Amino acid sequence: MLATVDALLPLSLLEAVRDVDTPEGVLEAEFVDELRNKRFGLSDTVYTQIKRYTEAVRRNQRTAQEEAIALAKLIGRRPDAEAVLRAAGRFLAREAYMTVSPVTRGMLHVMPSLVARPMALRQVRRIARRYLNGNVRRVGTSLLLEIPRSITVGVAAGGVGCAFYEATMRELLRLLVGTTGSVEHTRCEGRGEGSCEWRADWRSAERTQSQAA
Numbered sequence: 001m002l003a004t005v006d007a008l009l010p011l012s013l014l015e016a017v018r019d020v021d022t023p024e025g026v027l028e029a030e031f032v033d034e035l036r037n038k039r040f041g042l043s044d045t046v047y048t049q050i051k052r053y054t055e056a057v058r059r060n061q062r063t064a065q066e067e068a069i070a071l072a073k074l075i076g077r078r079p080d081a082e083a084v085l086r087a088a089g090r091f092l093a094r095e096a097y098m099t100v101s102p103v104t105r106g107m108l109h110v111m112p113s114l115v116a117r118p119m120a121l122r123q124v125r126r127i128a129r130r131y132l133n134g135n136v137r138r139v140g141t142s143l144l145l146e147i148p149r150s151i152t153v154g155v156a157a158g159g160v161g162c163a164f165y166e167a168t169m170r171e172l173l174r175l176l177v178g179t180t181g182s183v184e185h186t187r188c189e190g191r192g193e194g195s196c197e198w199r200a201d202w203r204s205a206e207r208t209q210s211q212a213a
């Protein structure tokens with residue numbers, strides 16, 4: 001069977017490219033000056049592909065994994081690959097977060113962490129499975145995100161490609177539970193360690209408790 005990814009993944013990669021290459025980019029305004037000479041993201045090709053993936057997302061259609069990998073490789077050749085991949089990860093997390101019902105989103109922010117944390121964990125698991133083809137499990141005060149078949153591993157030198165998943169996880173946790181704790185890349189396919197894995201801090205923030213009080 002042909003391996004597929006949710007169309008939101010390639011869409012996120014291209015939205016990040018377009019945003020970084022747009023002088024008035026709202027997401028990455030601080031990078032604009034140094035990137036002024038690169039305008040791939042403003043090309044008709046990118047515009048057409050973004051339209052295509054947006055339509056696929058709307059119709060719940062999946063994309064061939066190879067297609068997403070090809071895009072990631074293209075980004076990996078840019079000197080600003082890491083910035084683009086991180087922007088893509090944040091974009092994916094924000095779009096995925098919007099698939100959580102407004103009622104649940106509201107509850108996540110007002111309920112005590114004893115109630116909110118298990119709810120948040122279910123959403124992290126669902127989002128990781130659907131949008132990243134990843135598995136999430138809780139071990140003590142940590143969450144482990146495992147990506148058996150990374151789209152971005154090895155697309156740029158060092159661990160640059162892996163920044164995509166790290167940024168996704170970080171932004172997702174910020175949105176769901178308000179934490180900005182550490183997200184550590186503990187295992188990497190790129191270092192011959194099987195699959196890529198991240199460990200995120202999952203200790204309850206006091207903020208959640210005091211808000212509910």
Ligand SMILES: [Zn+2]
Pocket residue numbers: 153159162185187188189190196197
């Ligand atoms: Zn990795």
